[in-house]
Amino acid sequence: MLFTPIYIAMTFIKTWRIRSFRARLLEFLSGNTSVAFCKVPENAAETPTLSSKLCTNPKNAYLCDLLDYTNKTRICSMKPTQCIEISDWVTCSGGMPLGSSDQSPVTDLDVDILFECEMDPHEDSSPNVTTLESMGQPIAWKAGSHLAIVLKTNIEHLSVIGFQFVGGEFVIDHNLPVVRIQTVQICGDPNKAVDASMRSLRTDIQNNLKNPLEFQWSVHAALLRKLSKVVDIKSEVRSTTAQMNGSYDSLQETTSLSRRSVTLADVSVNTGRSLSAEDDTDGDIVEKSSDIIQSEEKPIEQIETIRVDTKTDDKDVVLENVTVEIQHNITPKKSSLKLDLKKGTSQLSTSLLNISSQIKSVTTHKRIVSTTGPRKVIPLESTSKVKDEHKPSSSQQSTPKSAKTSRPLVNTKSPNVLVYSDSLVARDNLEASLKKVLDCDRYTVQSVSRAALEAGAWRGRAALVAVAGCAGRGAALLLAHLLDGGRLLALCSDLLHSVLPYYKTAEVRENEIVQFTYDKWKSVKMKHHIFCYQASPAKKQFSTESDRQPSKYTGHPGHELDIQVLASEETWRTPSLLQATDLTNSGIAIFSQIHLEADPSDYLGDEAAESNVARLGILHKICGEILGLHVRDPAEFKQVEYTRGFFLGNHVHKLSQVERWCPAVDGGARVQQLGDLEVQWCLRGEAPREPPSENFLPVHVYECPENFSTVEYFDNLSSRCVGRLVVYAEVMSSTMRVTSQPLAHGAGAVAGRQAAARGRGGNTWLSPLGQASISVQIWHKMSPSTPLVQHAAALAAVQAIRCQPNYENLDIRIKWPNDIYYGRDVKIGGTITTANCMGDDVILNIGTGVNISNKVPTTCVNDIIEEYNEAHGAALAPMSIEKFLARYCTQLERTLDQLAADAGIEAFLRLYYEYWLHTGEEIRVHTDDGSSPVVGTVIGVDEAGWLLVNTAAGETKLAPDGNTFDMMSGLIAPRL
Incomplete structure (x- = not known):
């Protein structure tokens, strides 16, 4: 029974x-x-x-x-x-x-x-x-x-x-x-x-x-x-x-x-x-x-x-x-x-x-x-010749269409380094540590939230994903990122279990300081992870290190991981640093059971300084030699040195605007508060009250900069208002901070380099030397065309290059809504637009950055010109930053005037479509509710700038603010 x-x-x-x-x-x-x-x-x-x-x-x-x-x-x-x-x-x-x-x-x-x-x-x-x-x-x-x-x-x-x-x-x-x-x-x-x-x-x-x-x-x-x-x-x-x-x-x-x-x-x-x-x-x-x-x-x-x-x-x-x-x-x-x-x-x-x-x-x-025609067989050795014979000549295509290309999901040339941690302290420490070892002219180091990590919109747009602590539900996406050929850095993270599941034998070592040796760094003292993970032995009795630490893992279908123990702590031989390399797609993951993100001075005494030097050196070697990123010597890390500014424009107009913005009070300094940025307008003989800094910008009204040609700029500027009055500084925090408060229609700010530039949605924007960076303020009445201003800014940036004689065949285009691309793969610029309403008036701040002569982080206009010259036997001259900025301001004013005219929206959209990348594009729309992507075809843009997509369920509209468009993988997802 x-x-x-x-x-x-x-x-x-x-x-x-x-x-x-x-x-x-x-x-x-x-x-x-x-x-x-x-x-x-x-x-x-x-x-x-x-x-x-x-x-x-x-x-x-x-x-x-x-x-x-x-x-x-x-x-x-x-x-x-x-x-x-x-x-x-x-x-x-x-x-x-x-x-x-x-x-x-x-x-x-x-x-x-x-x-x-x-x-x-x-x-x-x-x-x-x-x-x-x-x-x-x-x-x-x-x-x-x-x-x-x-x-x-x-x-x-x-x-x-x-x-x-x-x-x-x-x-x-x-x-x-x-x-x-x-x-x-x-x-x-x-x-x-x-x-x-x-x-x-x-x-x-x-x-x-x-x-x-x-x-x-x-x-x-x-x-x-x-x-x-x-x-x-x-x-x-x-x-x-x-x-x-x-x-x-x-x-x-x-x-x-x-x-x-x-x-x-x-x-x-x-x-x-x-x-x-x-x-x-x-x-x-x-x-x-x-x-x-x-x-x-x-x-x-x-x-x-x-x-x-x-x-x-x-x-x-x-x-x-x-x-x-x-x-x-x-x-x-x-x-x-x-x-x-x-x-x-x-x-x-x-x-x-x-x-x-x-x-x-x-x-x-x-x-x-x-009744079916014979199949034509082309020998393999003649394939390249056939392709070359059918390649259209440039003369047959005045406005070239960018060829659709397929690429791996992981873009190793991406400038994005993403940091995630379930601990705010660990996140900030890891972000600060990476900024000290990575070349910040090439990479934006930014943190992501748990929701953003689990949404997965970052996939395919990250040179490195660094995780400290628990990865949670994002572990599956991080594993897929590795198996797609991506780079992972996991510090004291349970991500180890997802990638190498047999590393599950653990001991608890709370706040333990251990010693380990890696490369030239001998017996380094650092804090160990609270959990001490080792590989579960393949044999009950093992006598060799290979028995104890397996060198291969084949548990992920279609992939084989090569495992190397880079360093072990000296007492129990627990792996301190592990490297897992996917032999299929060459993805690399580094796992550390040592708190490499934390400064040892937080828990060590006299030995903290020496251990910290070793910590940054180890991170430098891991990021550079193993993960293949561009790095710089942590010893050469320097704080940003801000420079003074110069007010450029018609002298009479400059003085009248300064008097209107910041009238003198009892002969004191003219200091104007622009949000959290203080600007001091320095007239003849006036000295700044303090050196330039992140939140203080002295602007000289009677002097001209040495590294910016005002003559070339104004010789190429033919606008009435836009760009006629600009503040220039060699290094400032962000041009958008200068235009954050009402100044005047057309007033702007230009920077040789921005130390804290921001992109759309709060993303970090790289602004190295050689990039044309400008913010302009546009005043006009509220109208149906107002949402299209950000699209107009992207169009103006492309036209500033391609509307010049002999430059029209350069394959520089717009990715919806406001990014500038070379072909379909390489981003060379973008715009950001913010707006403040005052009754029926709208004050728009338009920030634009385009790579002109900087070869990093992707490529630049002058490299594109050089490549075109070599391919077509042409002799196009390189473009200066001053010339581009002047032509951009001119084109932006013309485009906005066109939008404001009767039937201007239709005319604008026709021109926008001529330069954009997406006509007939097949895409997948991924919602943030976790449901399966919806397949559709791009139709165009409506009067509010929303993307029109034809799906099986009918026509769908997608907002430009709140979505990210990875056109190389054909995916629109919630913004990162």
Whole structure:
């Protein structure tokens, strides 16, 4: 009686686990996602690829989440949905390939799944064999190094299948082990194998299945391979390489140079097979064909040589005397065919059952008429020449369109270094430490919130992500960032568990000071993480360091991580610094169990200074030599040296404005408060009351700067108001601070370099020497065109360059709403617009920065000009910052005047579209509620500047403020 409640309890627990598993599957299958269940071969050098290579888009798949993993199995989700074209597969009707019936007990078939099985039965007979017909409706199959089957099922059965797959060895009909189950989206119809060339093979396969007493799997498997190969040849969807789970069946096509390649519509092929045994256990030779058979021992290869005599006219391709010569040499393994995933080939033991078949000179005189045109075959070595011949000349394209290019999700040239921590103190310490070692002319070091980290909008736009402490739900995205080729720096973080799960043996060491040695830094004292993690040993008893610290990790599907212990603390040999390198996409992660973000003076005494020097040196080496970022010597770190300003413009206008803004009081200094910035207007003979600083800017009215040509600036300026009065300083905190309070219409500020420039949404903006940086103040009445001012600023910046004679072909464009790009990949500038309303009046502050002569962090206009000159034999002169700023102010005033005119919005948008990048762009809109992205096509911009996108649900509008547009990955997401 005791067994009954135990059985009931176990049944209840199993049911509950399956329901829980089903809920997780539904969560991941609700969007544009595929789920894969993979077996990891024991002692395999490499784990299976993330997605099956039978899919049409496996290279686009990126890891979303690891649902579950064990020593032998992995369950992961990936995007986008993986697709399979089954036109060159064989239909499952008639019991092929394994004898399942055409009628399935499974109803509501709404999920397509792919099975990949070993082509040889499991060595031990398994009592738990799952039949195909119990799982769903088989649709199509393909045989090669593995047997692949696509079937339709529902979420209920998929949950049970997945649960059984993870639970242990999963075998189907004929005791075939399943190595992968993956949800897919299928298109096309399978081949019914009714042609004469396939009919005899199909009949033999079905007869084998009907005679279980005479059935031999080795013979059956050879027939399946043959039929699958013939279908490959006959299919209109032909591939030079058929890939089966990392293994390749080579297909070589050769044609006479004087003849045209065509698609065969009908070919008569007779097949035969023979078995020759090498062992006493398989000594019988089976023959089932009247054809001449030759058996010989050869390695696996399948070669099809197609010779075609053709007669062609303008409409049809007529084939006569078609000769097909096919040679198959198939040598499957007797017991089980093990897959070498590292080399992508099957490794065979010496004990083989050789199956060889040759089909030679099978000729049909049937007249074949093909209504499809012949396929043109271009030799690989001539591809580059063909591309060059078809490249349009510059004279044919006055306004070049930027070619769409694909790139990895991770942009290693990105200037963004992101810092996240669940502790404000740790975040500030880490941000400050990175600013001391990184080249801040190339990188913006900025912190992100937990919501921003988990939203994932930063992916693809981060040169480095640094994490201190708990990563939380963002760990999955950080792992995906690493596997996509990104850079991670994790300090005392649980992110270690997500990347290297077997580092889970921990001790608690609260506030412990340890000593470790790394490179030239010997016995450095620093504070250890409260948790001390080590790798769980692969062996219960280990005697070597390699046993204790494994050097490889293959737990992430399709990826192998190389692990190096860079430093260990000297007492217990716990890893202090770990490096994990993804050998697939070259992503690198550094894990520190030492608090490298904190200054040792916070917890050490006399040794703090020496330890701090070592700490910054270690960070410098890690960021520079290992993570590949541009660094600078921490000893050369200097505080920003601010400079005085100069008031440029018509002398009379300058004096009148100063008197209006800040009249003298009892002969004292003219100090004006502009928000949190104090400006002192210094007339003749007046000295600043204090040196320039972040919050104090002395401006000299009667003097001119040495490093800015006022002559060149005003010679190129033809506006009435915009840019006529500007404050210039070689180094100031931000030009937007000068224009933060009402001054005058057209007044502005220019900086040679900004120390604290801000971008859209509060992001840090790099402003190195060589960048043209300006803020201007625009006053006008509230109107429907007001939201388009930020778009107008971006248009003016592009026109300032491209509207000059001979410069119109430079591929400099606008990325919605207000970024400046060279081509589609490189950002060279941008704008930011703020507004203050005073009744019906609107005061707009427009900040613009464009790289003119600075080669970092991306590229600059003068480099683009130089590249154009070399490519086209031109002699365009480089552009000065003064000339660009003057032309920008001129174009901005003209564009705003156009907007204010009748029907000005329509005229403006036509011009904006001429220079923007997005006409007809296919994008994905990612909402901040975690739902799947919505696919759409860009239509244009409305009168308020919102992006118009056509989706399946209708037209959608996206606000320019609150979204970020990563056009290289076609994604619009909530702003970072």
